[in-house]
Amino acid sequence: MDFKLLIYCALSVFLFQSCQSTQNSENHKEENEIAVSPEQMDKLGITNAEHLSAASKRALNWPDIGNEWFIEFSSLQPLKGDLAYEEGIVRRDPSAMLFENGKYYVWYSKSTGPTDGFAGDIEKGKVFPWDRCDIWYATSEDGWTWKEEGMAVGRGEKGAYDDRSVFTVEIMKHEDMYYLTYQTVKSPYNVRVKNQIGLAWSDSPEGPWTKSEEPILSPADNGIWKGEEQDRFAVVKKGDFDSHKVHDPCILPYKGKFYLYYKGEQMGEEITFGGRQIRHGVAIADHPKGPYVKSPYNPISNSGHEICVWPYNGGIASLITTDGPEKNTIQWAPDGINFEIMSSIKGAPHAIGLNRSADSEKEPTEILRWGLSHIYNNSDYQSIMRFSSARRTSHKAKGE
Numbered sequence: 001m002d003f004k005l006l007i008y009c010a011l012s013v014f015l016f017q018s019c020q021s022t023q024n025s026e027n028h029k030e031e032n033e034i035a036v037s038p039e040q041m042d043k044l045g046i047t048n049a050e051h052l053s054a055a056s057k058r059a060l061n062w063p064d065i066g067n068e069w070f071i072e073f074s075s076l077q078p079l080k081g082d083l084a085y086e087e088g089i090v091r092r093d094p095s096a097m098l099f100e101n102g103k104y105y106v107w108y109s110k111s112t113g114p115t116d117g118f119a120g121d122i123e124k125g126k127v128f129p130w131d132r133c134d135i136w137y138a139t140s141e142d143g144w145t146w147k148e149e150g151m152a153v154g155r156g157e158k159g160a161y162d163d164r165s166v167f168t169v170e171i172m173k174h175e176d177m178y179y180l181t182y183q184t185v186k187s188p189y190n191v192r193v194k195n196q197i198g199l200a201w202s203d204s205p206e207g208p209w210t211k212s213e214e215p216i217l218s219p220a221d222n223g224i225w226k227g228e229e230q231d232r233f234a235v236v237k238k239g240d241f242d243s244h245k246v247h248d249p250c251i252l253p254y255k256g257k258f259y260l261y262y263k264g265e266q267m268g269e270e271i272t273f274g275g276r277q278i279r280h281g282v283a284i285a286d287h288p289k290g291p292y293v294k295s296p297y298n299p300i301s302n303s304g305h306e307i308c309v310w311p312y313n314g315g316i317a318s319l320i321t322t323d324g325p326e327k328n329t330i331q332w333a334p335d336g337i338n339f340e341i342m343s344s345i346k347g348a349p350h351a352i353g354l355n356r357s358a359d360s361e362k363e364p365t366e367i368l369r370w371g372l373s374h375i376y377n378n379s380d381y382q383s384i385m386r387f388s389s390a391r392r393t394s395h396k397a398k399g400e
């Protein structure tokens, strides 16, 4: 008996389309034929193949990948030593960790003092916890107890593109050279200020670091503000997904090139059905120092927040958190550009710093077993924490 025999059902679907042009608007009917195998019916628990709900139709399009990308995160744990929470100090947005010279290295944003916001004197105050930051680094033998080693990259001199803040850093090691990439803001830090991306390099994780004279990436220059007021929602034209800010840079060596993944913020950002309009893009270079050319396929994600990407099985995996309709998913792109959802998770720690010494090829999410994140101890001060995650393959009651 042929169990593979497919049941074909003809479904009529009315698609109501309205034409925006001056031409006639019309309703039209389309015939859809959906093939449902007995195995699919059994796996998805479909009652009647002739009556497929919209949910069942979507389920029939799910990839058949089992649960190997599904994980759950545990509660964040505090760090010890110099990276334990300290009143009056902001330590946040940890980079990935490298394991060198018998210890882990991490870089992060550090600033002091409370946040004043935009209402006060922005020339003197601190508008965000990540304003007036420098990039510091710390080391640890076990990933729990950390020693703060000092500043790695400081703000630039007055008038430089990075004179106000350098923050949200990532690290890449390539051919015995180390590259820090980070966000930059030039004074004055007002609501409409454009945020750029800088780079620094060294032959040692301990520096000294040489900074690029110019940013390596800038926002798209095709949005138009409306009026002179400091209002980032008032626009004549929004422009590309990254017309306001390029954020959260992370460079991965990939296919003989360098893929700089980043978060874009758009002028005139809106709240949509998925929350804030936050998207991700990629810019590609032949050399770690650039020039980085934005991919014509951008945006490559219409959801997410801080970038968290790793190589897996010839492609690139990406943890999508916080914003947009596809938040709380892990995605994978065979070419580093065309990402598909591989799993939907309960939620993930923010601003993850991955453990780059993990064997990321062992299984899809091996690199997420443990790493660093941050929490808001209060609205002024944040501290770096440790996350962990585990595969979850069954759901059983006590004693079952």
Ligand code: AAL
Pocket (backbone or CB within 6 Å): 093, 130, 167, 168, 183, 247, 248, 263, 305, 306, 351
């Ligand atoms: C983070 C990151 C960037 C933003 C701010 C600090 O979550 O997306 O780094 O600028 O918030």
